[in-house]
Amino acid sequence: MNPARVRRRLHSRRANAYILAHPLAFFMQAIKHFRANQGLLLAGAVAYYALLSIVPFLMLVVVVLSHFIEQAELLLTIQRYLEMLVPSQSRSIVHEVDVFLQNRDVITWVLGVTMLFFSSLAFTVLENAMSVIFVHRVVVRHRHFLVSAVLPYCYVIALGFGVLLVTLVSGALQVMGHEYIQLFAHRWSLHGISGALLYLLGLGGEILLLTSIYLIMPVGRPSLPHALVGAVTAALLWEIARRVLVWYFTTLSQVNVVYGSMTTAIVVMFSLEIGATLLLFGAQVIAEYERVGSDHPDHEPKALTTRPDR
Known part of the structure; x- marks a missing residue:
């Protein structure tokens, strides 16, 4: 048997045993190391560039995919899962994309390249943030700069195909929602089942995207179970946070009174910051999992500081 595979299995068993015996200690250590890595500062940077990237990315996706899918159906799907x-x-975001599409004649090659560049910024910054959290891998192995340069654009293309696939599947599920099952004298509508499947499609796509990020973005390659642990952790925490945000913005928030016309940008930035924080915390869970399963589990990661040492 491959010695490296045996070593990985031994580390996984050691980590699983530690987590089952000390789940709270594991969670607190992950939070401690996340703070040491300035996780909130990194999340702010990721959220800022995600805000710059999200609208150009959606515009590019809709312009390209509208040649294959009806524009109204595409925008409806994007709005549903963008929520x-x-x-x-x-x-509000989909409305801006729709306005842009009505003036698609102004698109030039220069504008298209510019939009592609801005669409990839979030992934570039995310890769840099991952290198801080997985610093123990960076010390051992470095990624070629050409790979880092091309990787964000590969993600943009992959997400474009993902939007195409989700639109096709969700369209089929919506059609199913208008159907019904009749057995003897009883009739059951499939609308509820269709809605549940649409939600599970979005949640499954979210977990799949997070898993791919944890597998590809950091230097080196973690095992698939490790990436799934981080992805499920981040996705479940985000689902809780998302529902709290929806409740807050619909019942208690007065952000529109305070910020006026800037409300959309502020709310989107706030949501992206929370999402980026949970995304990076999921990566920290993976890094902590690797640490407790390593041969030196007591090794503390070097804290990231924003001031020079004196």
């Missing part, structure tokens, strides 16, 4: 990323603000 999982920016609660209560997806309608």
